[in-house]
Amino acid sequence: MKEERYTFQPDTAVFNTVFQYLPVPMFLLDEERRVSKMTPIAKEMFDNTLTERENSPFGRVVNCIHSLDDPRGCGFSQFCEDCSVKKFISDIYKTGIPCYRKEVKLTIGQRRRDCYLLISAEPIGLPSGRKVLLHFDDITDYKKSEERLQKERQRLKDTLEMLPVYVILFTPDYHIAFANRFFRERFGESGGKRCFEYLFGRSEPCQPCPPHKVLETNSSHTWEWLGPDGRSYSIFDFPFTDSDGSPLILEMGIDITDNKLAQEKLTLIKDNLDRAQMVAHIGSWHLDIINNILVWSDETYRIFGLDIGTPLTYDKFLSMVHPDDREYANKSWQAALRREPYDIEHRIVVQGKIKWVREKAQVEFDKRGKAVKGVGTVQDITELKHKEENFRKLQNELMRVSRVTTMGELTAALAHELNQPLMAILSNAQAAQRFLAEKKPDLGGIREILSDIIKDDRRASDVINKIRSLLKRSDFEFVVLDINNIIREVISLLHSEIVIRNVSLTCELDDKIPHVRGDRIQLQQVILNLVLNSFDAMKDIEHKELCIRTRQENGKFIVVSIRDAGTGIGEKVMPRIFDPFFTTKKESMGMGLAINKAIVESHGGSLWAENNPDKGATFYFTLPIAKENKGGKD
């Protein structure tokens, strides 16, 4: 057959014509790869400006860069040794065996464009001698896109390999068609084993097999898997089709072990917080001010007696506040939105019952100063309030008792105080009777007597009123008052005692002293008790000097000092004098100073004692200056 081809003798004219019209790129090459003929399409393809194409070296015709570089033409450059085109053609001349669709790469033109060609060559005998008919397809574009696709695929694969989650492809018969690096690193290579075999070492598939669900429903689903490595995975299964159309399962697994632990930790923390809140009766809340969404902790729900999860808004909260406190609570909150501190106590109504709560909150503001959210606590202080109330009642009672006790100590003085006017009245009245018994009664004298009687009667009732006001059982009433007046009242009550005991009293009362807020009777009692104490301290002293002084200090407090010239307070006794039931006197209960201290402290002041440098002791107490210092009733 080979022979036939070389002996074939076509009509040259016909051959030339046919060659001219062949609609494919073809070259007719001689043994030296000189182009004897080429089809017009071949000319077009290489778009060569070379004028003498016929018999030009093939390399030059197709613009092979190596031929262009070498003036001797095709096949002489150092690169040409490996040239596949050269090899095919010389092989055909040697063996006479044609070759088909061999891929060769040529670098063409000054711009060194890589050009992929699919070459088929056929030896033919022509009258002009043996020739090789070379046909080629330019597959450069195809090759290039193939390369791109390959790269694309590689990138995709790399991405899959890099993913910090596992991605695998399952076949319906439990084989793993693809596993990314994450999966391989975690579970090793499958080595052709089925999943249950190599993951769990089982001989039968798991029942049920969650990924298989995808095949049944043909829709994706998620589930959680405890892998053989002891870690938890969140799994996503999707239906997938292989390139050949057969069904596959695409599975993605995310390691959620750390998340789960964190979640558990968080749950534990929340649990602990809930429990702590329950024990402490303190709930917490969070208000998204912009969207008016209020979030409560479980304990807050319990405090408010609502089912956990009930949707909330600020207004819902406000509706549960006791009607009398609602305005106060709302005002305080509005103030908090203007950056004022929020720490209030108010009542709430829970299923018809009144509860007391203490609320504290912080408001957060954005950069423009707009209130964004509030975070706060709410404490159930109902029990505390009840205790406080009971304590207050007890304290009131105790103070009343102590007042009575103090009064007992005063009885002698008061009896004298009361007996004097009574005596005067009695003797005047009896004198008047005698006047009337005269034959000519001295009416002028009787008139005088009667006016004296009235005067003394008033004096007696004054004394009684003072005692009554001291003994009066009443809840304490805080009013704005002048401490100097209170001191003067006490002094007037003690007047005869001061005189009889031979005490020389000096009062240095600051006329401009600001008013204080307090309970008149309680403050009277404190001063009365301190003065009586000073009398006791000076019982055996010859020169009994007492000085009561008032002054104000740094615009915040007033200071009252009661200074005696008595025996002073012993060093060992000093730290204990304010202790309840501590006394150095036989007839005393030892409650006086303790109660005084309680009273002064309940007024926001403090009470203390100091020994004077020369002799005796001084008791001081302070009271805060009343805010509304003008126009207060006194």
Next chain:
Amino acid sequence: MRSPAPMVFIADDDSSVCKGLGRLIKSAGFKVETFVSAEEFLQRKPYRGGPSCLVLDVRMPGLSGIELQKELVQKGVSIPIIFITGHGNIPMSVKAMKDGAVDFLPKPFDDKELLSAIDRAIDKSAQLRKKETEKAKLQRRVNTLTPREYECLRWVITGMLNKQIAHKLGITEKTVKVHRGRVMHKMQAVSVADLVRFAQKCGITSPKK
């Protein structure tokens, strides 16, 4: 008998009590003087106008009633005292009575209580005055005795015989007899019993044997 009217002094630190009591006592026919402190009373010159008494408040600034009583006893002023008090107690009243108070009245008291107490006090005052007058008379007689005669008197009232007295004094029995006679004469005593009574009234004591 009561002319001039007896004097009642009132000392109470409360001026309206003074005034009221003063009116009452005055209406019962006594002369009255009031004092608002013990000191003020002490400053008054001794009263010689007849029987008198003192209505005295126990508790007063400065010198108290009780202290005034003590002071008066020390000074030898013997004026009956009626204590009045706003809140007297028993121990205090017992003490006051022992020290010679006539009465102890808790305030307020009735006019009858007060006036009868005053009556008693004035009687006592009159008696005291009588005693004092007598004593003064006897004292004047004692004052006329020579020291030797006085010495003799002190022995005579012991009931000793002349001979024994002579021995004690280291003089003769005859001289004793002369002294004794002069003493009896000067003292206007009729008997030794008289002499003993007078000596007692004047507070003359017998020497130690």
